[in-house]
Amino acid sequence: MKKTVSILTLFLVLAVAVTSAIAAGRWGSGTDPFTQDSNIFIMPIQPLDQAEIDALMKMREEEKLARDVYLTLRDKWQLLIFDDIAASEQHHTDMVKDLITKYGLTDPVVDDTVGAFTLPGFKELYDQLVAQGMNSVVDALKVGATIEDLDISDLDKEIALTDNEDIKTVFDNLRRGSYNHMRAFTGALEAYGESYTPQYISAEEYETILSSASGQGGYGYKGSNAVMLPGRFKKYVMPEKATFTFQPTMEIAKEYQGQTAELYGLLYLPSIDKWYVFDAPNHGMEWTPGTDIMPFSQVTLSGDTVDFPLFTTPIDLSDVIGSVDVYYGYKPVDGNMVYTFTRLLFE
Secondary structure (H helix, E strand, C coil), X not given: CCCEEEHXXXXXXXXXXXXXXXXXXXXXXXCCCCCCCCCHHHCCCCCCXXXXXXXXXXXXXXXXXXXXXXHHHHHHXXXXXXXXXXXXXXXXXXXXXXXXXXXXXXXCCCCCCCCCCCCCCHHHHHHHHHHHHCCCHHHHHHHHHHHHHHHHHHHHHHHHHXXXXXXXXXXXXXXXXXXXXXXXXXXXXXXXXXXXXXXXXXXHHHHHHHHCCCCCCCCCCECCXXXXXXXXXXXXXXXXXXXXXXXXXXXXXXXXXCCEEEEEEEXXXXXXXXXXXXXXXXXXXXXXXXXXXXXXXXXXXXXXXXXXXXXXXXXXXXCCCEEEEEEXXXXXXXXXXXXXXXXXXEC
16 A cells, blocks of 8 residues: 655655665665675786786776766766766776785875876876866767777777686676666767767677666666656755755757646655655655556646746755655656656755
8 A cells, every 4th residue: 555655754764764774884876786795805816917907007097087077077067877877987996996906006096086197198088078078968978978988998808818807807897887887878868869979899899788788777768658868966955955945847848848748756765765756745655666657737838848846845854864866757648758857965
């Protein structure tokens, strides 16, 4: 039986759940299968040749490059895809660092500041990619695809050259992560009516990546019944938390303007893995993915944007920490569902 609860209650539950998750060490992005527990330290230590040492140095900074570019573009465009994938890249560069530590090598990352690099060429590449990504959202997403394109190409070469079990394990996981990221950026570009042409890997490898099964997470999903647009994130600190409201706006596709549409709103608490569907502003019911979703309003899409009155009455969330994902969208009569999401961060 679905349980009716107030949105305020949901956030109070969230505060306790997030705190417990952090204390238990279970709090993470959850979007990448690559984790810190691949047991590389218990794998045998094998002799390293210079090519393998060079590969470790390069991949340490190349994964940091990806993280740094995504963090910079996130700050510019406020797209959640950059925030989540940057967190994944942090895992990647950390795991390469673990290999460097295991073999007693000198870490090339002496300054972890965004945009700081030691090896030749990385600073110039960072500046070039950031400059390109600052032009538009589409250019930023293409920069993301380009970085994953380069990563996959380099990892293909390095995996073929090493016979060390631990290096192969880490590099293969990095490559699988990049496959997921490539699919994510490509899907986001498709949501904008754009595409990406590979520059480093072959067209055949690119098509294989796109057609293969993805890992957890993903952005820009387009199915027969839905169009998913890239999400954003919004931070709340004191005093904003004391009088919290959230009424987002979405752009309306030209073919739907003037039509009657149903508005939907969903709220996801990642810390306790629960979903709620809005049935009125500031109010929701527990929802199970895969079951029917009720609209909370019906409107005429009279202009090129539509407002979503999700949290209209100010709520005091001063004691809340952590994140919550709010999904919202519209479905015209005889049309597709179009939706996006915003991650609310309470700090």
